[in-house]
Every structure is written in C-alpha cells, then in structure tokens.
Amino acid sequence: MPCEICPRLKNAERVVFENKTWIVSLSPDQGYLGRCFVMLKRHCGALSELTPSDWADFTEVVNRLEPALKKAFGATMFNWGCLMNNAYKEQNPQSHIHWHFRPRYSKKVEFCGLVFEDPNFAHHYDSKYKKEVSAENLEKISEKIKSNL
Amino acid sequence: MPCEICPRLKNAERVVFENKTWIVSLSPDQGYLGRCFVMLKRHCGALSELTPSDWADFTEVVNRLEPALKKAFGATMFNWGCLMNNAYKEQNPQSHIHWHFRPRYSKKVEFCGLVFEDPNFAHHYDSKYKKEVSAENLEKISEKIKSNL
Numbered sequence: 001m002p003c004e005i006c007p008r009l010k011n012a013e014r015v016v017f018e019n020k021t022w023i024v025s026l027s028p029d030q031g032y033l034g035r036c037f038v039m040l041k042r043h044c045g046a047l048s049e050l051t052p053s054d055w056a057d058f059t060e061v062v063n064r065l066e067p068a069l070k071k072a073f074g075a076t077m078f079n080w081g082c083l084m085n086n087a088y089k090e091q092n093p094q095s096h097i098h099w100h101f102r103p104r105y106s107k108k109v110e111f112c113g114l115v116f117e118d119p120n121f122a123h124h125y126d127s128k129y130k131k132e133v134s135a136e137n138l139e140k141i142s143e144k145i146k147s148n149l
Numbered sequence: 150m151p152c153e154i155c156p157r158l159k160n161a162e163r164v165v166f167e168n169k170t171w172i173v174s175l176s177p178d179q180g181y182l183g184r185c186f187v188m189l190k191r192h193c194g195a196l197s198e199l200t201p202s203d204w205a206d207f208t209e210v211v212n213r214l215e216p217a218l219k220k221a222f223g224a225t226m227f228n229w230g231c232l233m234n235n236a237y238k239e240q241n242p243q244s245h246i247h248w249h250f251r252p253r254y255s256k257k258v259e260f261c262g263l264v265f266e267d268p269n270f271a272h273h274y275d276s277k278y279k280k281e282v283s284a285e286n287l288e289k290i291s292e293k294i295k296s297n298l
Binding site: 046047048050052055056058059062063065066067076077078079080081082083084085086088089093095104106121122123124125127 | 195196197199201204205207208211212214215216225226227228229230231232233234235237238242244253255270271272273274276
C-alpha cells in the first residue's frame with residue numbers, strides 16, 4: 001500500500017497556506033469550521049525525524065493559522081494532533097507526517113448561509129462528528145481564511 | 150477556577166524528562182504504556198504564543214521521547230496531541246499548554262508482570278481505554294523510560 005499523503009501533495013486542493021515545508025489544506029469535512037490538514041511536503045514518517053528548520057516552519061503555520069481562524073470565524077481555541085494511525089493498518093506502513101487542526105467554538109457560527117455548531121465544545125473532539133459542505137462553500141471558507149492570514 | 154496545570158508543575162510526579170521549558174510526567178493511566186503529559190513550565194494558553202526557543206525545546210522532548218519508548222518497550226509509533234479542552238469548561242478559561250503523548254503498540258508488551266495491550270492499534274486512541282497501575286509499577290515504568298533516554 002503506497003503512502004496516502006504523497007499523492008495529495010500534488011495538485012493539493014483547497015490550499016489555505018503553505019511554506020517551503022508544509023502545506024495546509026482545508027478538510028472536506030467541516031464539522032469543526034475551518035478544519036485543516038497540515039501536511040509535510042516530503043515523505044517522512046515520524047516527528048522525531050523532523051529537522052529544526054521543519055519545526056521552525058511548522059511554528060509559522062501555527063502562528064498564522066490560529067489568529068486567522070479567530071479573525072475569520074471567531075474560533076475560541078484549537079485542537080492540534082499528529083496521529084498517523086491509518087498508515088499502520090498496512091503491513092508495511094508508509095506513515096507521512098500530517099497534523100489535524102480543528103478550531104473549536106464556544107458559540108455557533110453562521111457563514112455562507114450555513115450554521116456551524118460545536119456541540120461538544122470543551123470536550124474531546126468527536127471523530128464521527130462531520131459536516132459535508134458543497135465545493136462552492138468549501139471555496140468560500142478557504143477564501144475567508146486566506147483573507148485573514 | 151484556577152489553572153489545573155500550574156499546581157502540577159510544583160513537585161511534579163513521575164518526571165521522566167525535563168528541560169528549561171517543558172516537563173514530561175508519566176501519566177497515572179497507562180492504557181497506552183508510557184503515556185505521558187508534556188507540560189509547559191510557565192502559564193501560557195495557546196501554541197501560537199510559544200517562542201522559537203520554546204519550540205526548539207519541545208523538539209528536544211520529541212527527539213528524546215520517541216526513541217526512548219521504542220528502546221524501552223518496543224513502541225511502534227506515537228500519537229501527539231495538544232487539545233486543552235478541559236480548561237474551556239470554565240467561564241474564565243485558564244488554558245495552559247500541555248501535550249498528550251501516547252505510544253502505540255502493534256504487539257502486546259509484558260513489563261513488571263503486567264500485560265499491556267493496544268486493542269485499537271492503527272485506529273484513533275480510545276479516551277476511555279485506561280489501565281490503572283500501582284505506584285510501584287509506575288515508578289518502574291518511569292525508570293525504564295529514563296534509562297533509555
């Protein structure tokens with residue numbers, strides 16, 4: 001089974017930010033409004049293999065994204081996670097570093113005619129809590145984040 | 150409601166590693182063998198408020214812990230998360246940066262007469278999956294990690 005992330009780096013969709021090391025792509029699931037994947041631009045499988053420069057560039061991602069989501073949608077706080085469990089379903093795991101970024105909201109947010117709620121705010125995110133959004137609205141969410149970066 | 154983390158920094162228990170910025174404390178829950186909390190040594194509420202030096206020191210934590218857990222217990226891979234949801238249960242949230250570090254295991258591990266399993270390996274960790282361990286065995290786990298750092 002090849003790496004799941006490498007193909008997503010080519011022609012990455014809904015890119016809201018990138019630097020020389022990381023690319024930030026808006027998730028098609030917007031259960032948590034502004035949810036993004038932060039993918040390392042090269043194939044590398046464990047955080048302890050990152051270089052100081054990779055971490056400095058990751059810091060830039062954090063420092064740009066958190067304020068942007070506050071300004072764009074009034075996000076209250078943020079959940080960050082680097083898990084990479086999926087890759088280990090395979091015999092020969094090809095893990096590829098990526099972060100899950102979930103903005104969390106103490107109040108509901110209305111945007112592009114939709115209402116986004118965070119029913120388990122102040123609790124662990126619910127991996128099963130999803131919200132499908134049309135391609136057009138994903139584009140609007142992406143543009144709103146970019147205009148606040 | 151005061152900060153939950155600040156009091157835990159004083160006389161921190163089961164410290165497996167620390168540097169000038171972070172302190173790594175073995176969790177009393179060992180559902181995932183070697184589970185630790187990585188706590189910032191000062192009160193600061195969001196990752197985007199960390200300095201480059203804080204991040205460099207966090208990198209040191211990652212680079213020390215991951216290989217140590219592989220050597221100590223044969224951990225397969227690692228889940229890292231910075232969530233901080235609990236603090237937001239309060240009206241005046243006092244979030245304090247801390248990371249959840251969960252080693253994950255493709256095989257069961259026997260240590261100090263106990264068997265540690267990871268029944269949902271290659272899937273999201275289960276927040277409800279816990280394993281209570283005696284103070285004596287927590288100390289043995291802690292010593293084993295320290296001797297492999």
